[in-house]
Amino acid sequence: MSDRLDTLLHERRTFPPSAAFRRAATVRSKAVYQQASRQRLRFWAAQARELEWDRKWTKVLDWKPPHAKWFVGGKLNASANCLDRHVRTARRNKVALLWEGEPGDRRALTYWELYREVNRFANVLKGLGVRKGDRVAIYLPMIPEAVIAMLACARIGAPHSVVFGGFSAESLRDRINDAEAKVLVTADVGHRRGQLVPLKNNADQAVAECPCIAHVVVVHRERGTTDAGLAHMKAGRDHWYHELMDGADAYCKPAVMDAEDMLFILYTSGTTGKPKGIVHTTGGYMTQALATTRLVFDLKEEDVFWCTADVGWVTGHTYLTYGPLAAGATCVMYEGAPDWPDKDRLWAMVERYGVTIFYTAPTAIRAFMKWGTEYPKRRDLSTLRLLGTVGEPINPEAWIWYHKYIGASRCPIVDTWWQTETGGIMITPLPGVTTTKPGSATVPFPGIEATLLDGSGEEIATGGGFLAITSPWPGMLRTIYGDDARYRQTYWSRWDDIYFPGDGAKRDAQGYFWILGRVDDVLNIAGHRLGTMEVESALVSHPSVAEAAVVGKPHELKGQALAAFVILRSGHQRTGDLEDELREHVVKKIGAIARPDDIIVTAELPKTRSGKIMRRLLKDIAAGRALGDVTTLADPTVVAALKTKYEDEG
Ligand code: WT7
Numbered sequence: 001m002s003d004r005l006d007t008l009l010h011e012r013r014t015f016p017p018s019a020a021f022r023r024a025a026t027v028r029s030k031a032v033y034q035q036a037s038r039q040r041l042r043f044w045a046a047q048a049r050e051l052e053w054d055r056k057w058t059k060v061l062d063w064k065p066p067h068a069k070w071f072v073g074g075k076l077n078a079s080a081n082c083l084d085r086h087v088r089t090a091r092r093n094k095v096a097l098l099w100e101g102e103p104g105d106r107r108a109l110t111y112w113e114l115y116r117e118v119n120r121f122a123n124v125l126k127g128l129g130v131r132k133g134d135r136v137a138i139y140l141p142m143i144p145e146a147v148i149a150m151l152a153c154a155r156i157g158a159p160h161s162v163v164f165g166g167f168s169a170e171s172l173r174d175r176i177n178d179a180e181a182k183v184l185v186t187a188d189v190g191h192r193r194g195q196l197v198p199l200k201n202n203a204d205q206a207v208a209e210c211p212c213i214a215h216v217v218v219v220h221r222e223r224g225t226t227d228a229g230l231a232h233m234k235a236g237r238d239h240w241y242h243e244l245m246d247g248a249d250a251y252c253k254p255a256v257m258d259a260e261d262m263l264f265i266l267y268t269s270g271t272t273g274k275p276k277g278i279v280h281t282t283g284g285y286m287t288q289a290l291a292t293t294r295l296v297f298d299l300k301e302e303d304v305f306w307c308t309a310d311v312g313w314v315t316g317h318t319y320l321t322y323g324p325l326a327a328g329a330t331c332v333m334y335e336g337a338p339d340w341p342d343k344d345r346l347w348a349m350v351e352r353y354g355v356t357i358f359y360t361a362p363t364a365i366r367a368f369m370k371w372g373t374e375y376p377k378r379r380d381l382s383t384l385r386l387l388g389t390v391g392e393p394i395n396p397e398a399w400i401w402y403h404k405y406i407g408a409s410r411c412p413i414v415d416t417w418w419q420t421e422t423g424g425i426m427i428t429p430l431p432g433v434t435t436t437k438p439g440s441a442t443v444p445f446p447g448i449e450a451t452l453l454d455g456s457g458e459e460i461a462t463g464g465g466f467l468a469i470t471s472p473w474p475g476m477l478r479t480i481y482g483d484d485a486r487y488r489q490t491y492w493s494r495w496d497d498i499y500f501p502g503d504g505a506k507r508d509a510q511g512y513f514w515i516l517g518r519v520d521d522v523l524n525i526a527g528h529r530l531g532t533m534e535v536e537s538a539l540v541s542h543p544s545v546a547e548a549a550v551v552g553k554p555h556e557l558k559g560q561a562l563a564a565f566v567i568l569r570s571g572h573q574r575t576g577d578l579e580d581e582l583r584e585h586v587v588k589k590i591g592a593i594a595r596p597d598d599i600i601v602t603a604e605l606p607k608t609r610s611g612k613i614m615r616r617l618l619k620d621i622a623a624g625r626a627l628g629d630v631t632t633l634a635d636p637t638v639v640a641a642l643k644t645k646y647e648d649e650g
Helices: 001-009 019-024 031-038 038-050 076-089 111-127 144-156 169-179 201-207 242-244 282-297 313-326 345-353 362-371 396-407 484-492 530-541 578-589 613-622 636-649
Strands: 059-064 069-073 093-100 106-110 138-139 160-162 185-187 190-192 195-197 217-220 238-240 262-268 276-279 306-308 330-334 357-361 385-388 411-418 450-453 463-469 501-509 513-518 522-525 529-531 544-555 559-568 598-601
Touching: 001 313, 031 038, 038 059, 038 282, 059 201, 069 282, 069 396, 076 111, 076 144, 076 282, 093 144, 111 144, 111 242, 138 144, 138 169, 144 160, 144 185, 144 262, 144 313, 160 169, 169 201, 169 262, 169 276, 169 578, 201 217, 217 242, 217 357, 238 242, 238 362, 238 463, 262 313, 276 282, 282 313, 306 313, 306 345, 313 330, 330 345, 357 578, 385 396, 396 411, 450 501, 463 513, 522 544, 522 559, 529 530, 529 578, 530 544, 530 559, 530 578, 544 613, 559 578, 559 613, 578 598, 598 636, 613 636
Parallel strands: 093 330, 138 160, 138 185, 160 262, 185 217, 217 238, 306 330, 306 357, 357 385, 385 411, 559 598
Antiparallel strands: 059 069, 093 106, 190 195, 262 276, 450 463, 463 501, 501 513, 522 529, 544 559
């Protein structure tokens, strides 16, 4: 955290919206902030009215801390909001999804076409016995069927649980079992950096230990080619997506859902080894998704909106699927790696589709920077008018690079802070109003109340503290699936009736927020959240490992990388390829995002006299910093020896 503060001090330029941008912007005046803060519920009710409701709510908010109900008594369907209301207008013929596969295959689906696919797949799910309230797991590559499956679930009121395609079979299994999903939707393969990702094989391994799964629907990603043999289909359980779709009716009436009915579960890492199933409901989530899409991205009818996030993360839920489709936008979706076949792939797509709004993560921007300006310079990026970032703090150097080389010093940048738990954007500029400062997510969105508190709940006007959200907001998580006690404990136990996001932040004299990073044992690896405990549990499940301590260390591209310190079981020798074996073991247990950068085999770990591992010192070692206070250590020589060892091996 202190490293970040140092670099922030070097960049002092500020960026007001240009007169031209402001003039055309949806929000042009700061008055929206005063209005929303004076009448917060009225502001959100006005945003909710941008959706189509089957029945209007009777009460905007029912707040019994820590449980909120928004738009009480209101009825609506998320899929109908993303599709039906558009196909009744000229948007029927507008492209909803502009999709590209990594090998270069392309599909464009109009709102009408997407509507038909979703209706048919909703009927397919019904035909497999999925009823309102049943959970459906989705483990797909970035293909249109991922969006179709999500919206089909929403249509029949079956909460979906999307599991990122990069997660391992074991991660998938645990998430399916926790949600007790009845059906799994997957694909034979996906494409990543020229390789085939064997999703169905992973799914088979997972489902073998998922008694709740009755059916597996398999999208034939390689349809028309000869790779069908890649997926072994188990009779009675497994079904090809295209075969089921062939027989499905083209219309499925959307289920009338209560505003507080569950829309989806999305698993995210916490401070224990077990991921949390974050529960989002329908009315409030959709309200915040639509409002933030319209106002933060200044979305206009003619925009081409590209959020590069995978559907496996919340960003892919809110800003690839529900927000922009509820707004009737044209969205770009891409299956593969940004450097395939070359490092200008994304810019080639910006040019090809005339993308106007581009939303990505700082880790990606740092990679673009490293690759060099020749790649964006090869392509015509003049259609871009607004850029966004999300997922981790952006270093001012990356911000300036993004502004200059992608945005041609013309496009405002919205640095948006939010979380899986918040459902939608919380702290962000409004591009026609806010003067931005590189590295700051600026101020809370209208209708959001955030502040900085110290450990005892005292407000900090300027300086550093814990970020806190002081009043409920529509898109907030409602609970942790099956574990309300953990919900209370994790988010609501630090202060009374105030939400604790787990981030440290600084507030400057102008009231701008500067998010510094997590203050708990959660890491942010390339914009993806990972719990140190999860990786430690994965490591100790290896037969050679007795004890493991995992910490984050600064990483030039990924923001943070993993350093793992392991103690071997007695009798286990350190063989030449043990480190690699342990890395692969973690990948198999969790997925490639959890692959540790450094593995240090050690005889001892620095511990306090009461036996607690001093992670603070391990972080110092991994970051190559001078060691902090070692006076409470049981044996101070351990840490000095470890530091030397790390420096030698690193
Ligand atoms: C954590 C949430 C929200 C979608 C992607 C990540 C960090 C997120 C920013 C930002 C600084 C950020 C926080 C937060 N984070 N956006 N603009 N500036 N940090 O979702 O996996 O739920 O992670 O990402 O630490 O708590 P997530």
